[in-house]
Amino acid sequence: xxxxxxxxxxxxxxxxxxxxxxxxxxxxxxxxxxxxxxxxxxxxxxxxxxxxxxxxxxxxxxxxxxxxxxxxxxxxxxxxxxxxxxxxxxxxxxxxxxxxxxxxxxxxxxxxxxxxxxxxxxxxxxxxxxxxxxxxxxxxxxxxxxxxxxxxxxxxxxxxxxxxxxxxxxxxxxxxxxxxxxxxxxxxxxxxxxxxxxxxxxxxxxxxxxxxxxxxxxxxxxxxxxxxxxxxxxxxxxxxxxxxxxxxxxxxxxxxxxxxxxxxxxxxxxxxxxxxxxxxxxxxx
Amino acid sequence: xxxxxxxxxxxxxxxxxxxxxxxxxxxxxxxxxxxxxxxxxxxxxxxxxxxxxxxxxxxxxxxxxxxxxxxxxxxxxxxxxxxxxxxxxxxxxxxxxxxxxxxxxxxxxxxxxxxxxxxxxxxxxxxxxxxxxxxxxxxxxxxxxxxxxxxxxxxxxxxxxxxxxxxxxxxxxxxxxxxxxxxxxxxxxxxxxxxxxxxxxxxxxxxxxxxxxxxxxxxxxxxxxxxxxxxxxxxxxxxxxxxxxxxxxxxxxxxxxxxxxxxxxxxxxxxxxxxxxxxxxxxxxxxxxxxxxxxxxxxxxxxxxxxxxxxxxxxxxxxxx
Numbered sequence: 214x215x216x217x218x219x220x221x222x223x224x225x226x227x228x229x230x231x232x233x234x235x236x237x238x239x240x241x242x243x244x245x246x247x248x249x250x251x252x253x254x255x256x257x258x259x260x261x262x263x264x265x266x267x268x269x270x271x272x273x274x275x276x277x278x279x280x281x282x283x284x285x286x287x288x289x290x291x292x293x294x295x296x297x298x299x300x301x302x303x304x305x306x307x308x309x310x311x312x313x314x315x316x317x318x319x320x321x322x323x324x325x326x327x328x329x330x331x332x333x334x335x336x337x338x339x340x341x342x343x344x345x346x347x348x349x350x351x352x353x354x355x356x357x358x359x360x361x362x363x364x365x366x367x368x369x370x371x372x373x374x375x376x377x378x379x380x381x382x383x384x385x386x387x388x389x390x391x392x393x394x395x396x397x398x399x400x401x402x403x404x405x406x407x408x409x410x411x412x413x414x415x416x417x418x419x420x421x422x423x424x425x426x427x428x429x430x431x432x433x434x435x436x437x438x439x440x441x442x443x444x445x446x447x448x449x450x451x452x453x454x455x456x457x458x459x460x461x462x463x464x465x466x467x468x469x470x471x472x473x474x475x476x477x478x479x480x481x482x483x484x485x486x487x488x489x490x491x492x493x494x495x496x497x498x
Numbered sequence: 499x500x501x502x503x504x505x506x507x508x509x510x511x512x513x514x515x516x517x518x519x520x521x522x523x524x525x526x527x528x529x530x531x532x533x534x535x536x537x538x539x540x541x542x543x544x545x546x547x548x549x550x551x552x553x554x555x556x557x558x559x560x561x562x563x564x565x566x567x568x569x570x571x572x573x574x575x576x577x578x579x580x581x582x583x584x585x586x587x588x589x590x591x592x593x594x595x596x597x598x599x600x601x602x603x604x605x606x607x608x609x610x611x612x613x614x615x616x617x618x619x620x621x622x623x624x625x626x627x628x629x630x631x632x633x634x635x636x637x638x639x640x641x642x643x644x645x646x647x648x649x650x651x652x653x654x655x656x657x658x659x660x661x662x663x664x665x666x667x668x669x670x671x672x673x674x675x676x677x678x679x680x681x682x683x684x685x686x687x688x689x690x691x692x693x694x695x696x697x698x699x700x701x702x703x704x705x706x707x708x709x710x711x712x713x714x715x716x717x718x719x720x721x722x723x724x725x726x727x728x729x730x731x732x733x734x735x736x737x738x739x740x741x742x743x744x745x746x747x748x749x750x751x752x753x754x755x756x757x758x759x760x761x762x763x764x765x766x767x768x769x770x771x772x773x774x775x776x777x778x779x780x781x782x783x784x785x786x787x788x789x790x791x792x793x794x795x796x797x798x799x800x801x802x803x804x805x806x807x808x809x810x811x812x813x814x815x816x817x818x819x
Binding site: 222223226227229230231233234236237238240241243244247252303304306307309310311313316317318322325326329331332333334335336337338339340341342343344345346357358360361366390391392395416419420422423426427438439441442445460461462465466468469472473476477480481484 | 780
């Protein structure tokens with residue numbers, strides 16, 4: 214009797230977990246197959262087409278044939294690569310000194326950083342500053358105003374705190390300066406945490422929607438998310454237009470996949486790092 | 499006696515100045531470290547602290563030409579706050595913002611904790627790993643992607659769910675433009691997106707619990723439910739309180755991006771929140787001072803709530819500081 218109870222407990226847990234995992238991935242799988250299948254086929258099967266029988270790339274041809282999408286893709290790729298690079302460098306340069314306990318003024322600077330998590334100027338004052346520094350309507354408005362995320366900085370800092378000071382003392386004895394230590398000793402030891410934080414920053418840039426909305430009016434600088442949102446909204450309007458040969462739903466679904474594809478592709482490779490990086494950083498952070 | 503006092507008088511300034519000198523020597527010793535801090539520090543000052551100072555715009559008649567400092571003061575100083583409090587939108591905005599946040603807290607706070615407990619109880623380690631990996635994915639999707647997925651399922655003409663409704667003889671429902679459905683859709687999308695990610699921090703806290711507690715409980719004959727209730731949950735109590743306090747502090751941040759991406763004019767009465775209104779008033783109608791005043795109002799309430807809740811939590815023996 215007791216044994217049955219024990220096993221049913223495990224059974225319930227497994228069922229619940231599988232249910233949660235399925236709800237997490239099912240919606241996107243549906244969107245993916247709907248983007249690859251002729252819509253009539255989708256409806257014939259009542260929506261259950263997780264494995265498409267008929268296969269068409271027409272919607273992708275249509276989307277990727279639009280020059281504005283290609284252009285937006287370029288903008289987003291630039292912002293993601295350059296932005297993440299700047300994010301990581303600035304965070305690294307700040308997190309390392311802040312992780313060394315004996316530096317005068319450290320607590321005060323740390324306080325300045327933490328305070329920004331609790332209070333901020335708000336949308337409009339930040340806009341005024343971004344405007345005053347000449348960034349509005351430039352690609353840099355999607356990079357510079359969020360060059361450092363205080364939260365990521367703190368995770369990085371608490372990881373660096375776990376590195377023993379003796380490691381650096383030895384290098385200093387040999388006449389190494391701090392920049393050399395950072396580059397040659399700290400960096401190689403922090404690959405997991407750098408990959409984790411890098412993924413956070415990169416995903417943030419890839420998904421950027423609010424910054425362009427606030428700071429950019431020139432449509433040639435719109436990143437992918439903004440353009441994809443337009444496609445989803447527009448195609449909803451011209452739904453009954455007989456001139457459009459590919460069903461709008463298929464185009465909508467294909468655009469969702471285009472917007473999420475890089476994340477889906479990169480995620481499996483980076484996720485093994487961030488399990489490690491997150492655990493290292495978050496326990497103390 | 500005199501001599502001693504004299505000596506003391508002379509000695510104090512010397513030791514004081516040598517203290518300063520030692521301090522400077524320390525600072526000089528770490529000059530490379532300060533050089534590293536410099537770019538980030540400048541960034542924090544320009545893009546975080548100048549905007550903080552910029553809230554004075556709320557008390558001024560701001561014009562783009564004069565700028566933050568030269569613009570004349572508003573008269574009376576609370577002019578824009580008054581405009582907002584008296585505006586017909588005030589109650590609607592405040593209640594929408596509060597309700598959306600409140601529903602998010604009610605329906606979104608517990609699921610990550612439950613997921614973390616379930617994962618912790620799962621004895622098949624490869625399965626645990628897979629469920630974790632899959633459930634984190636939605637966190638990395640943008641709200642535009644979520645919007646696209648919602649259209650796929652809920653659109654009135656082409657959505658899967660409406661297709662099912664029609665097949666079974668019902669009438670289509672305009673989920674995405676209905677005031678009746680908007681908040682439920684927003685909040686459930688949010689829970690869906692963040693449940694997995696939110697569980698990480700609790701899982702990390704659970705790994706910090708001393709395993710001997712479970713051993714002892716097992717010997718005493720406790721079953722797994724009792725162990726969850728008496729060991730695991732108390733073990734992560736502090737982190738639960740901490741996250742709860744932070745959530746309360748952000749209760750007026752109902753999520754600009756998600757609301758902006760999902761809403762449309764039909765659902766304004768239930769969807770328009772303080773932030774979206776600030777955006778439209780400030781950047782589309784260029785009423786900077788009014789928008790800043792409203793934003794400031796929001797921040798002050800948030801700060802008061804954090805401090806207040808922290809105080810309460812301290813009384814129960816858990817606060818952040």
